[in-house]
Amino acid sequence: MDRVYNFSPGPSQLALPVLEKAQKDLLIYGDTGMSVMEMSHRSKMYTDIYDQAVADLRDLMAIPEEYEVLFLQGGATQQFSAIPLNLMVNKKADYIDSGNFAHLAAEESKRYGQVNVIASSREDTYAYVPEVKGLSFTEGADYLHITQNNTIYGTRFVELPESSAPLVCDASSMILSEKMDVARYGVIYAGAQKNIGPSGLCVLIVRKDLLGHAMEICPKLLNWEVQAKAGSMYNTPNTWGIYIAGLTFQWLKEMGGVAEMEKINIEKAALLYDFLDNSQLFKPTAQAKYRSRMNVTFVTGDAEKDAAFVKAAAGAGLVNLKGHRSVGGMRASIYNAMPVAGVKKLVEFMKQFEKENA
Ligand SMILES: *Cc1c(COP(=O)(O)O)cnc(C)c1O
Numbered sequence: 001m002d003r004v005y006n007f008s009p010g011p012s013q014l015a016l017p018v019l020e021k022a023q024k025d026l027l028i029y030g031d032t033g034m035s036v037m038e039m040s041h042r043s044k045m046y047t048d049i050y051d052q053a054v055a056d057l058r059d060l061m062a063i064p065e066e067y068e069v070l071f072l073q074g075g076a077t078q079q080f081s082a083i084p085l086n087l088m089v090n091k092k093a094d095y096i097d098s099g100n101f102a103h104l105a106a107e108e109s110k111r112y113g114q115v116n117v118i119a120s121s122r123e124d125t126y127a128y129v130p131e132v133k134g135l136s137f138t139e140g141a142d143y144l145h146i147t148q149n150n151t152i153y154g155t156r157f158v159e160l161p162e163s164s165a166p167l168v169c170d171a172s173s174m175i176l177s178e179k180m181d182v183a184r185y186g187v188i189y190a191g192a193q194k195n196i197g198p199s200g201l202c203v204l205i206v207r208k209d210l211l212g213h214a215m216e217i218c219p220k221l222l223n224w225e226v227q228a229k230a231g232s233m234y235n236t237p238n239t240w241g242i243y244i245a246g247l248t249f250q251w252l253k254e255m256g257g258v259a260e261m262e263k264i265n266i267e268k269a270a271l272l273y274d275f276l277d278n279s280q281l282f283k284p285t286a287q288a289k290y291r292s293r294m295n296v297t298f299v300t301g302d303a304e305k306d307a308a309f310v311k312a313a314a315g316a317g318l319v320n321l322k323g324h325r326s327v328g329g330m331r332a333s334i335y336n337a338m339p340v341a342g343v344k345k346l347v348e349f350m351k352q353f354e355k356e357n358a
Pocket of ligand 1: 191
């Protein structure tokens, strides 16, 4: 059987060279005589893999010296708790509610302090991202949290809000897909299973001056300062996940880095949106200004046709196009590892389906 084009929102398709390299090294990594999964995380053979992954991510994102890079467990969701636990000194924070994950992050933080949702598009089924100009920020807020790409609704922030509080960003579904000016953020975090590697792993980039302010009740394992001092190894890290992440970083460098990926991602998204804007059958659901380049959401307006389309597409090797259960319709997730050819094949398939079903 051939590999399919997998449009899953996450865990999602990995780059083929990454999988092939992992396959080649599965039994014996280099001259170690063992698999990466069997190595001590404290051994030199493993810490070399770890250090290289950190160095490559620093390089790819041009992460300044004054930021720490951590590889943590528990996915992005664990950080919904870790963020207030580490940052709430004044016990108040601002959140922008631009989607389901943003909402969950805000709800979780309410356990630890006063949370002000300063803007929300929840009432409009998150079809857009709230305007960042003219927001009123909370005096003395410890941070402002945003979800830069909304995976479920297919929207993205086109500008960043200008709060004086550190900006904390859930970048799970957009990290490494476009250039980010890291210096504008206090914290960037991302579950790995969209653009980086296997699930259960979370990359966290944090400005060093934000370390060391954790609440007394903060579990040690969630304390970023503890993890920074331990090089992400306060306990046994997800060694295999970090190794695959490292392979993805090397692949990205070979592809020409983030700037090159951004160009390709703009091209891929344009192929789909241009078709959708002119389609007699399919309609895009996100407001044009805020369209995501990673998750393209669309509907036919008829639930039966949607289901028929998803089924027929899967038969043609274009899988996991069903939209999230909360919105219905379709969603094509086109992260870094989805090649232009996969998107072209999808558009061709949609044209054909439209001819037969419009
Ligand atoms: C997928 C996703 C999450 C959840 O990630 P987990 O690793 O499952 O915790 C959080 N935020 C965003 C924006 C996501 O896309």
